[in-house]
Every structure is written in C-alpha cells, then in structure tokens.
Amino acid sequence: MAILDSKVPQGVPLKDKWTTYKDKINLVNPANKRLIDVIVVGTGLAGGSASATLAELGYNVKAFAYQDSPRRAHSIAAQGGINAAKNYQGDGDSFYRLFYDTVKGGDYRSREANVYRLAEVSANIIDQCVAQGVPFARDYGGLLDNRSFGGVLVSRTFYAKGQTGQQLLLGAYSAMNRQIARGKIEMFNRHEMLDIVIVDGKARGIIARNLVTGEIERHSAHAVVIASGGYGNVYFLSTNAMGSNATAAWKIHKKGAFFANPCYTQIHPTCIPRSGDYQSKLTLMSESLRNDGRIWVPKKMEDVLAIREGKLKPTQIEEEDRDYYLERRYPAFGNLVPRDVASRAAKERCDAGYGVNATGEAVYLDFKSAIERYGKEQAKIQGISNASKERITELGEKIVEAKYGNLFQMYEKIVDEDPYKTPMMIYPATHYTMGGIWVDYNLMTTIPGCYAIGEANFSDHGANRLGASALMQGLADGYFVLPYTIGDYLADDIRTGKISTDTKEFDEAEKSVRERIDFFINNKGEHSVDYYHKKLGKIMWEKCGMSRNEEGLKTAMSEIKALREDFWKNVTVPGGKDEMNPELEKAGRVADFLELGELFAKDALERNESCGGHFREESVELDGMQKGEAKRDDENYAYVAAWEYKGEPGDAVLHKEELEFKDIELKQRSYK
Amino acid sequence: MNLTLKIWRQKGPKDKGQMVDYQVSDISEHMSFLEMMDVLNEELIARGEEPVAFDHDCREGICGMCSMFINGEAHGPDRGITTCQLHMRMFKDGDTITIEPFRAKAFPVIKDLVVDRSSFDRIQHAGGYISVNTSGNTQDANALPIAKEAADKAMDAATCIGCGACVATCKNASAMLFVGAKVSQYALLPQGQVEAADRVLAMVNQMDEEGFGNCTNTGACEIECPKGISLENIARMNSEFLKASLKG
Ligand SMILES: Cc1cc2nc3c(=O)[nH]c(=O)nc-3n(C[C@H](O)[C@H](O)[C@H](O)COP(=O)(O)OP(=O)(O)OC[C@H]3O[C@@H](n4cnc5c(N)ncnc54)[C@H](O)[C@@H]3O)c2cc1C
Ligand code: SF4
Ligand code: FES
Numbered sequence A: 001m002a003i004l005d006s007k008v009p010q011g012v013p014l015k016d017k018w019t020t021y022k023d024k025i026n027l028v029n030p031a032n033k034r035l036i037d038v039i040v041v042g043t044g045l046a047g048g049s050a051s052a053t054l055a056e057l058g059y060n061v062k063a064f065a066y067q068d069s070p071r072r073a074h075s076i077a078a079q080g081g082i083n084a085a086k087n088y089q090g091d092g093d094s095f096y097r098l099f100y101d102t103v104k105g106g107d108y109r110s111r112e113a114n115v116y117r118l119a120e121v122s123a124n125i126i127d128q129c130v131a132q133g134v135p136f137a138r139d140y141g142g143l144l145d146n147r148s149f150g151g152v153l154v155s156r157t158f159y160a161k162g163q164t165g166q167q168l169l170l171g172a173y174s175a176m177n178r179q180i181a182r183g184k185i186e187m188f189n190r191h192e193m194l195d196i197v198i199v200d201g202k203a204r205g206i207i208a209r210n211l212v213t214g215e216i217e218r219h220s221a222h223a224v225v226i227a228s229g230g231y232g233n234v235y236f237l238s239t240n241a242m243g244s245n246a247t248a249a250w251k252i253h254k255k256g257a258f259f260a261n262p263c264y265t266q267i268h269p270t271c272i273p274r275s276g277d278y279q280s281k282l283t284l285m286s287e288s289l290r291n292d293g294r295i296w297v298p299k300k301m302e303d304v305l306a307i308r309e310g311k312l313k314p315t316q317i318e319e320e321d322r323d324y325y326l327e328r329r330y331p332a333f334g335n336l337v338p339r340d341v342a343s344r345a346a347k348e349r350c351d352a353g354y355g356v357n358a359t360g361e362a363v364y365l366d367f368k369s370a371i372e373r374y375g376k377e378q379a380k381i382q383g384i385s386n387a388s389k390e391r392i393t394e395l396g397e398k399i400v401e402a403k404y405g406n407l408f409q410m411y412e413k414i415v416d417e418d419p420y421k422t423p424m425m426i427y428p429a430t431h432y433t434m435g436g437i438w439v440d441y442n443l444m445t446t447i448p449g450c451y452a453i454g455e456a457n458f459s460d461h462g463a464n465r466l467g468a469s470a471l472m473q474g475l476a477d478g479y480f481v482l483p484y485t486i487g488d489y490l491a492d493d494i495r496t497g498k499i500s501t502d503t504k505e506f507d508e509a510e511k512s513v514r515e516r517i518d519f520f521i522n523n524k525g526e527h528s529v530d531y532y533h534k535k536l537g538k539i540m541w542e543k544c545g546m547s548r549n550e551e552g553l554k555t556a557m558s559e560i561k562a563l564r565e566d567f568w569k570n571v572t573v574p575g576g577k578d579e580m581n582p583e584l585e586k587a588g589r590v591a592d593f594l595e596l597g598e599l600f601a602k603d604a605l606e607r608n609e610s611c612g613g614h615f616r617e618e619s620v621e622l623d624g625m626q627k628g629e630a631k632r633d634d635e636n637y638a639y640v641a642a643w644e645y646k647g648e649p650g651d652a653v654l655h656k657e658e659l660e661f662k663d664i665e666l667k668q669r670s671y672k
Numbered sequence B: 001m002n003l004t005l006k007i008w009r010q011k012g013p014k015d016k017g018q019m020v021d022y023q024v025s026d027i028s029e030h031m032s033f034l035e036m037m038d039v040l041n042e043e044l045i046a047r048g049e050e051p052v053a054f055d056h057d058c059r060e061g062i063c064g065m066c067s068m069f070i071n072g073e074a075h076g077p078d079r080g081i082t083t084c085q086l087h088m089r090m091f092k093d094g095d096t097i098t099i100e101p102f103r104a105k106a107f108p109v110i111k112d113l114v115v116d117r118s119s120f121d122r123i124q125h126a127g128g129y130i131s132v133n134t135s136g137n138t139q140d141a142n143a144l145p146i147a148k149e150a151a152d153k154a155m156d157a158a159t160c161i162g163c164g165a166c167v168a169t170c171k172n173a174s175a176m177l178f179v180g181a182k183v184s185q186y187a188l189l190p191q192g193q194v195e196a197a198d199r200v201l202a203m204v205n206q207m208d209e210e211g212f213g214n215c216t217n218t219g220a221c222e223i224e225c226p227k228g229i230s231l232e233n234i235a236r237m238n239s240e241f242l243k244a245s246l247k248g
Helices: A014-024 A045-057 A095-105 A112-131 A164-181 A247-254 A287-291 A301-308 A325-329 A339-351 A368-381 A389-415 A470-493 A504-522 A529-543 A550-570 A582-606 B033-046 B118-125 B148-158 B165-169 B176-187 B196-209 B220-224 B232-247
Strands: A037-041 A060-064 A185-188 A191-199 A202-210 A216-220 A223-226 A265-271 A294-298 A363-366 A424-433 A450-452 A639-644 A653-658 B003-009 B018-024 B068-070 B096-101 B109-111
Touching: A014 A112, A037 A045, A037 A202, A045 A060, A045 A164, A045 A185, A045 A470, A060 A191, A095 A112, A112 A470, A164 A185, A164 A470, A164 B118, A164 B148, A191 A216, A191 A247, A191 A504, A191 A582, A202 A223, A202 A504, A216 A504, A223 A247, A223 A470, A247 A450, A247 A582, A265 A287, A265 A339, A287 A389, A294 A301, A294 A325, A294 A339, A325 A339, A339 A363, A339 A424, A368 A389, A389 A424, A450 A470, A504 A582, A529 A550, A529 A582, A550 A582, A582 A639, B018 B033, B118 B176, B118 B196, B148 B176, B165 B176, B165 B220, B176 B196, B176 B220, B176 B232, B196 B232
Parallel strands: A037 A060, A037 A223, A060 A185, A223 A450, B003 B096
Antiparallel strands: A191 A202, A202 A216, A265 A424, A294 A363, A363 A424, A639 A653, B003 B018, B068 B096
C-alpha cells in the first residue's frame, strides 16, 4: 500500500514552516536551469503564473491550453475578487486570521500547513499584480480599496470591478507574453493533453492533440505540471466554462496520481436559476452582491402563489411580509454566511414551497435598502438637503452601479428584467470543486515529477471554499510556491539531458490515445455526446448534489456505471480525426466524466458526515442551538480521502491522510 | 419560433467554403444564440451530418472566444454584447438569419465559423506587458498611490476581451481599437511609463506586420465593441505613438 506522506516540515512552528522549508531546499543553479524543460498543462491563473515564473527563473517552459489563447482560460470569468491579508483597512486582519477563516470555512478538512502558507504569501500576490499593472479598484486617496466576502468579518478582498479574474489573468498572461517574446515559453494553443508519459516511475512527458490539425504529438520534459482547473462540468450544468474538463487530472489519476475528496463540490448560492431543457450552462452572479443585497422569500404562501401567477410583484410585498431567512437564522453573519450555508438555506426554503419563480427554484436578492442607504449617504456627502425619494434612489443607484454595474447588466441581458427596480432571482448552482488531485506540501502528486496546482489540486480549501480564495490559491501556487518546490525536485535532473520521445513509453501512450480516438470516429452509435453528458448531469445533481443520502449514492453509482457502458456502445461522433472536430474533443472529456462521476459518488457514500459544501442527510444536528444544521464528525472523518485507481472507478482503493490541527481547535462552525 | 439559418460552411483553411441553408423549429425566445446553435447541431448529429464548428467557452461574455458575424454585424444585433449573450428574443418567427465567420486577412478561417485570432497574441508578445520580475519581491502595493480616475480609466481600457469584433466590423479590418485599448491601459498607469515608448512602437509595428488595415475613423468598431471600448483609446495610442516616434 502506498503511504501518503504530506511532507509537511516537522519540528517547526506553523508560522515558520514555509520560511524554514525555503531555507533548506535544493536549488538549481541558473546555468543549469537552461538544461531543464517543464511542461505546464493549463494557462489559467495557476498555470499562467507558474509558466511565467518558471520561465523567468530560467527553465524552458512548454505551456498547453485547449483555447486559442491563454487569455481565454476559465479564470477569466471570476468576478468578485481575491483575498489577501494586507490589513490595509486596519480592521484586525492578519495572516493568522486569514488562515483561521480559511480553515474554519473549509470545515476543518484542509491541510493546516498549506493554508498557513497560502495566507502568508497572499500579501505578496497583490504587490506582484499591482506591479504588473493590474488596475485594482482604488479609493479617492489613490490607495487600494477592499470589500468583504461571505464567511468573514473583515474587508480583505481586492477587486477590479466585477472582473477581477479577468484582470488577474491578463496580468499573468502579460507576464507570459514577456517570456514568450524572450523564447522562454513555447506556447501550444488549441492543444489538448490526452495522456501523461511515465518513464522509470517519473513523469517525463505528455501526449497532446493539436485541435486544429488533429495531429497527435509527443512532448517530453523533466517535470509535468497539471493546472487544468476543476471538474464541476461533471454536472453538465455549472458555472464553469463549457470546455472546462477533468481529462488531464483523470488521465494522471489513471497512471498513479491519487484523486482526493472527489465529492467536495461547491454549490454557489447566487446563480441565475435554470430555465429550460436547452440550457447549456448556468451563470453566476458574484457573491460580492451579498454585501449589499438582502436575500428573502415571502412569509405567506398566498404571496408566493400570487407572485408565481404574475398577480403580484415582489416590490409590492410589505417589509413585514418578507422572510429575510439568512438574517433570521444567522444574525451574526446574516447575508454574509459562507456559501454552503447560504445554498442550503435557499434550498430549504424552496423545498418548503417558498420558491418565487415558475419552477419553484428561486429566491430574491434585493438591493432596495442598499440603494436607499447609499442614496442618503450621497445626499449628505454632496450637501443636498431635503433630497426627494426619487433623487435618493437615483444617487443610490449610481453607487450600486459603480460597484456591480456589469453584473446588473449581465442579469438584465439574460433575464430581461431590470435588477435596479425589481429584486434579482437567484438559486444555487455547481460552481467549484474543492476535491482534486492529491498533492503533498511540495504540490507534487503521487507520481514523482508530476505536480498539480490551482483548482486541479485538492489542498487548501477543505470541504468548502470561501469566496475570493480560489484566485488567491491559483496565484499563490503559480507565482510563489511551485517555483520553489519544483526546484528541489529538479535539482537531481541537471545532468539528465533532453528526454527522448522516441521510447517505448511514448509509443505506448500514443498508441492508447490513438486507439481511443479511432474508436470514437468509427463507432456508429445512435446518441450524441451531449445526450450522455446531460444524463450524467441529471444523476449527479439529483443524487450527488447539495444533499445526499446512502441510498441515492448507491443508485447513482450503478446508474453511472450503466450509462458509461451504454456510452461505449452507442455514442456517435461525426466528422474525422485529422481535422478540427469539437464533437471528438467532447467525447473524450465526457468519457472521463463518466468515470469520475462514479468515483465521486463512491467518495460521497464513504463520507458519512455532513461537512462544508455537502450535506449528508443521515448526519444532521438534532437539538440545541444548531438544530437542523449540518453535523460534522471529526472523530471518524477528519481525513483526506485519497483514491487510488484500480481499473473500474468502483474498485478504487481508499487511502487516508489524517488531518492534524495543532494551531486551531476544531470547533463547531457557527455563524449564528 | 421557426427560423431559416444561412450558415458559412468551410471544411478547412484551404477549402473554398459556401453558405448552406438550415431550418430550425421550436426555438424559445429565452434561448441564447449559442443554445440555438446547439439545438441545430444536435439535429445535424441525429441526421448523421457534421455539426457546425464555432468557437465558444465561457458563455457569459467575458472570454472573448465566441465570434459570429450575424446578419452583417459582429456578435449580431443588440449592443454591448457578445454572441453568447445574444438572446433569441431579438428575432422573430420566420426570420432568416445569416451567420458567417469574422472575416479579415489577419483572421484566417480554420473551419466553418472558427477563425484564427493568434495575430492578437503576437501583438501582445511584442510589448503588451510591464517588464517586472514575477518573484514577488516587489514593493508594497500601496507604496505607489494611483489616482482613482487614472485607475478607473485604465480599468475601462483593460476590459477589452480580445474578441476581434472591432476588426471584423471595420471596413479596413483595422485592429486599432484593440491595440489602442492595450496601449492605453499601460499608458495610464505609472508602472508602465519606463518602457512606454518602446511598447507602443513595437505593438503598432507588429499590428501592421500582421496585415491589419488602417484606421479611417469610421467608428464602427466602437459601436460593435461588446465592452464599450471608446475611440478615445485610439487617439491616446496615436499620441503615444507620435510622442515615441519623435523621441526615437
Ligand atoms: C463565474 C465564476 C466566478 C468566479 N469568481 C471567483 C472569485 O470572485 N474569486 C475567486 O477566488 N474565485 C472565483 N472563481 C473560481 C476561480 O475562477 C477558479 O477556481 C480559478 O480561476 C481556477 O483557475 P485555474 O488556473 O486552476 O484553472 P482554469 O482557469 O480553469 O484554467 C484551466 C486551464 O487548463 C487548460 N486545460 C484544461 N484541460 C486541458 C487539457 N487536457 N489540455 C490542455 N489544456 C487544458 C485550459 O485551457 C485552461 O487554460 C470563479 C469561478 C467562476 C466560474
Ligand atoms: S476593443 Fe472591443 S471589439 Fe475589439 S477586441 Fe477589444 S473588446 Fe473586442
Ligand atoms: S463564449 Fe465567452 S465571450 Fe462568448
């Protein structure tokens, strides 16, 4: 049995671990770095920042992305912001507090030492991005502005309007451009990694398909970094970009990388509700809206019905007839409770029949009081006495527009309603995956020389991810962590020389990739790839979604297996293989999701506790202050579930990394 | 809704390509344009035909990938949006819709509606960055205050999604709005000053090399730009360019 060694430095206090570690690792001499190649799969925030920094250090980087430009990676879509413990606001923030909030928010299922390191380097990220010209929001004094995000009590989130991910990614992309121009990064756009190549037990290359010509290519390197993002699209409908997929992560899993906590998915509370069968994806409304928006449903069932029938407008419902259920249930955090809590509470109200749209799956997010509050404040600032109600609204709307304008516009385009005048409708949707490839403190997977960073790994978020922390983790891994830890490994490779692609390992990997493609092209089945993806998504959402139970999970496992078998018999992929063929690309990705989905259900079944993003119906607090809330079981489940591939996903073997909390006391998570 | 679609089909870069007619029915007005295309593609697959290849990813107007030319307009009717944000409520039952790729010499067609926009990347390689080491040993972010107005303006320029609608829409296939936005973002920030002259010269040079046409101030780009990038950025680029040329 493989042993999971987290490699967390021992014998030093938490706050000194990273510094001590850096002092002790092996370094590669700059002249020798030129002799070393590194492959980076993915050019989102994690892969983009890693590529740029590794190239800056002197390594030869080959970067791959399935889009036509690194600038289009899924990270571009992140809206709300990025956390950093700068304490610019003087509201009591510190490394420790960011660390504490993150561990608590993750329901004590993340690795303490990784999270502390993340908090520590967070401040550097902001300095770095500002130096690169990222136009973060500023106040009138010219200093950086902050906002707060769900699950915390300080303002530590840096933002660039509602386009923070875009600006951070463009920053990383510009750093990449500089290295591309210098010839230190070779960029492979419209290329998809389809397998990893392992030589003498070490990751030494990949097989990729050129998505324009269909050519199958071999690429070798001394190390391979997987930065391919998350697997939320296993649900078919999610807030992820359409092309986001699990293929790179799944392929390395099949060759020895353990997959950790696959069942940890974040269901985000503020998305635009789904409408019809044709729908291809869900749209997120940034959580930052919860800073100013209040969430409610009507108190009276007759109001709910009248609204659904279109006889009543939400604006006509009196204050006392509204149930601001988050403020009612969680007075300390109110609308700013963490995502899992907000999502479950919305589902609870809708399951109880109070949903406000036709499908009964929507609650209101209302800006009326914020507009009024800001309007009055502005009237004062501008010295307008006796401002009329209309004038106050106008002034208030301006402020709200400055803060969230693009989000409001996006909502209006999709729903065809003006959110300044009438409350938005929102509902939870699959958003982010906290599970992923298991990595040690070095961010190395269980395959030597293969690393995983960003959303593709599992390490920092535990069972729930707080807002604005994914961007932070992606950039921390790419700019500041991996560039050190990978050097420690590569120091042994300075005499290895170029890795040949003319070996039996490359032959074999290429052969299996080709066989699979040939199968798809030649199989004359009767159903499209999307047909299967949608069916898989339905099973996942219904049985492995926000709440789960033993029976449902067992059924899910067998249903997914049966669906997978049918897929391999009856799928059809039109077009050829030696050309651009989007259906062929999708087929490979969905085939992988059909395996991952089953492991997901298996992991959820095994974890008989409610924690973070997932609610196990059998595990709920029965009495006391927390009655009805999720019940975590630290005695039996304070571990990382790392799965080893053994053929069928159902046969995967579980390895446990017990989690230690030396600096934090495990407490019940209360936001009351 | 029932619609007739006239779609450009082109098997590969060297193929001649032609318009082909398709019928779709039962299209809901709540669908996005790309969802309507998905419906068409599912029907084509069911009939054993090849689906229409088109570029898309985020489907929320931010990645800049989707790139259709619809009824003679980049990203179709409606303002300030990309194709993925276009909704079928903009059309009516019985309409005929013409769908073509973004056409420009610097954007060769790869297949059907998919074009190659890597020329934009090459312009960025030429100088679309601030030369700073990514080591994290940078000064504290608040050590350099930046006036809110400058930061906001830089942000406005920086919101360009690199979609190429400006090029596709311009009768000269000029990339001035895109390059202007990039140049402006850095020109407006103090961090970018040191290499400002080199940057603008290199980027403009590369733009010309890629085969983009010249700007004749028609302003169509600004109208079709999904992110409201204003012509002001072209003016700023021109003055930066002039300044840099005089210096050189
Ligand atoms: C709508 C939305 C809003 C969000 N808002 C926030 C926010 O406000 N704050 C926050 O902290 N987080 C936010 N997130 C989460 C955050 O954006 C992501 O977790 C993060 O950007 C992931 O970055 P990444 O670099 O790990 O992966 P990605 O950005 O997903 O990049 C993946 C890369 O891998 C490539 N790739 C994938 N598979 C392959 C393959 N097989 N071969 C080659 N290339 C491949 C892709 O081309 C891409 O370049 C948001 C997410 C969404 C969807
Ligand atoms: S300037 Fe506007 S139209 Fe041109 S690439 Fe940028 S966002 Fe697209
Ligand atoms: S698909 Fe991303 S902008 Fe349209």
